[in-house]
Amino acid sequence: MQALDLPMTLTFLVIGVTIVLYAMERYAIETVSVGAVVAFLVLFTLFPNEAVTPTGLLSGFANPALITVTSLLIIGQGLFQTDALERPAKLIVRWTRGRSGLATVPVLCLVGFLSAFLNNTPVVVMFLPILSAVAITMGSSPARVLMPLSFITILGGMTTVVGSSTNLLVANIANATTDVHLTFFSFTPLGALLAVVGGIYVLFVMPRLLTVRKTMAEELQGSSGKQFIAQINITYGHPLVGTQSVSGMFPSLKDMTVRLVQRGEKPILPPFENVVLAPGDTVIVAATRTALAKALSARKPLLDGEGGTSPDSPADAPPLPTGTLTLAEAVVAPASRLMGRTLLQSGFHAETGCVVMGIQRRSRMPRMAMNDIRLEAGDVLLVGGDADQVARLRGNRDVLLLDWSQAEVPRRRFAPRALVIFLLVLSLAATGLVPIVVTSVTGVFAMIASGCLNIRQAMRAIDSRIFMLVGSSMAGALALEASGGAEFLATSMVALLKGASPAVMLSALYLIVAILTNFLSNNAAAVLFTPIVIGIAKQIGVSPEAFLVCLIFAANSSFATPIGYQTNLIVMGPGHYRFSDFLRAGTPLVIILWLTFSIVAPWYYHL
Structure with missing residues (x-):
């Protein structure tokens, strides 16, 4: 097993302190994020590593995922500034007779179904403004529905091979290196069970755990009936x-x-x-x-x-x-x-x-x-x-x-053109004809050029918390991988579980990967653990399929932090969420899915 060295230990320390400070919320997210990036820059200046350069540590601030999220927020601002979705929201409220459960639960169920076949990001982009408008029309807060929207898309994406890029990545590696061939619906029954169990929590329990927060202006304006x-x-x-x-x-x-x-x-x-x-x-x-x-x-x-x-x-x-x-x-x-x-x-x-x-x-x-x-x-x-x-x-x-x-x-006179731009961006992104980062940036330009937004409004839509959070998390992920920290955790797990039953190994694997995927990207966690889980299966003499499916579900369990998945970042700004909101509402969901999988999977795969 790889030994801990000083750079790796310091990397763990920086990441641990950063997470604690995020959760405490005593200091602004922007301040903590900058501090984390500075710590990594100093660390790898004192302990040079060819895989970690200042350019690499700072590259997260120009990451395509960050540019995509920021662009989608600006496009959403264009819909807001033109009230483009007020009429559809009123129709939904009228059809459901103003009952919040009837208005949101069926929509979120539809979202989960679509996420099984479409990329999660455009699905969230499609329904975020609609659900926000419905919530506002009903006098409720968007905070009650936007985090559930993100989580439901992730749950829906766990049910098929094409549900997320992580699923495809693991399936492709498995098909190339083992005799296991994961097809479109290979793990759909088990994934659907997890999605239903998680969905019950997301739809009926989680909204009660979310804290509604408004800006000072919204609070003052909203409380005034003069x-x-x-x-x-x-x-x-x-x-x-x-x-x-x-x-x-x-x-x-x-x-x-x-x-x-x-x-x-x-x-x-x-x-x-x-x-x-x-x-x-x-x-x-x-x-x-x-x-x-x-x-x-x-x-x-x-x-x-x-x-x-x-x-x-x-x-x-x-x-x-x-x-x-x-x-x-x-x-x-x-x-x-x-x-x-x-x-x-x-x-x-x-x-x-x-x-x-x-x-x-x-x-x-x-x-x-x-x-x-x-x-x-x-x-x-x-x-x-x-x-x-x-x-x-x-x-x-x-x-x-x-x-x-x-x-x-x-x-409002610009509402039709804002809707056209939004639907074009959505269609191109959903079909995969054009990379989503290209369509989203183009959509921002179209919103401004068509008069739906001015530059000041577009800049106001950029959330500094998200910008700094993503940039610093990318730096942390690079440091964790380059210092050997991620590999150390994986190999340590294998060593600790040596001699355990397949069911225990499966459960422990889910928990470890689910924790890591909230701080690494889903794909990074999947790439890191795919060869490890294949090796574990061979060592204990069982089919790798159960361990590969476990890895897919665990890598998608990115509910406990806003940096866990791109859709969490998209809803963070409009929902006025804090880091602690994801910890409080998302951690129980990770635990529920882990326990459900640990109970059902050994029976399902006859382990």
Whole structure:
């Protein structure tokens, strides 16, 4: 058996400390990752190894898998910015009558089935935005469904030879070096049993273990149900022209409370009976920020949003930006020059370039046209403009900009082209006609070039945690293999199990490989252990098939860390997961699969 040397020992130490620090979450993932890379650089500078160079240790930051994950996150951001999947999500919710179990469980079961025949990554890419949109539409958190989505694809991929690249790799080596020929469905019965057992845990137990986390802005915005007074000017060609009140309400404005319809000099107050909106009417509504943003982002905006003049600006004022519209909230400051003035009198639009889309007053909701409201200290203005115009409000002494409140309005008119780009990327990746890294990078370019995303939005989609986590994990895997650490663990296992029964060896093999595959890549673990398991089978005089299938299942049991598999990294950002979330929710799944396999496999293979 290979002896421990100092470089190998230090490599184990660095990896062990890194994992502990990730799990403790006392320091940022980015800080710990950089520290790990620095430690490996110093280690192999002091103890040179031909297989480990600084270039090799840093190559993980340019790894095709990392570029693919990052590109897919940007493409997902394009779908989010255009609200491209809102309508499909609403259809799913309507079909399932708003019951979360009916909406997500069948979809995840379909995902597991598809993963048996398709590459897992495009399957996750296909369903991630759909499930996220369904969760948001139902008022739930995407965190409840995205990690299950990743895990279900891995479980489904364990059932056939083509379910993952790891399965194919082991099968090809086995076919070339042994008399065992693993065909398409060779281990499907056993794999399906593991997938069902694991699926029950993933679908019904694991969501209860996941912690829902939001950014500060999401928490503040999500908890606020405050309403703004806004004004809708009915012009010729406006989508509300001809809308008739029904039972005192306007169906087209179901998310808003209509407080007044001003028709010339005549105010029409609720309840509205037989009122038909016509050009020239001014509709005063009370609505939440979410409802106003939706009205602005519609393909036919209800408010004077894209390309239209604002209600508080003169006729010759420049329109709102035709590009990305940013909404933010600003409080009228004490001793502000705006106090006691209406929006028309204040000259706010002329001075700042921003348009006031709504006014919120904590003390009372005035029933009058927005243009007639005289501003008071403490009033909250919902303002719209481009990002630079809104940012300049920080230096304005008349209002206090609430930085957390800034958000860009979805550009729904770009939704069809975003969907086309997404489906093309998905189709090319799923069929294997073009490498997924090529299709994903091309999809990013198409999203930006077509106007679905701007550069700032694309850069915001890049998750620094994932970037640093992957780069450092690649460096750790290289160090572990080059220092002989991985081989040491494998040969030590063989030595420790010498003389044990085949069933015990099979169980121990699963556990060791399942632990390693969460820190090495699946394929690296498979390549390392394939010759070892073949040798073990020959030594004890049994068919290698049981040990090869054990290796396939164990190498796919990458649930306990986000670096265990590419799909875990894809869902980490959108789900706001931490390293500890994967440890807490994924480790029980690894144990469940290990115990199930240890009980069933010896009986199945007559060991």
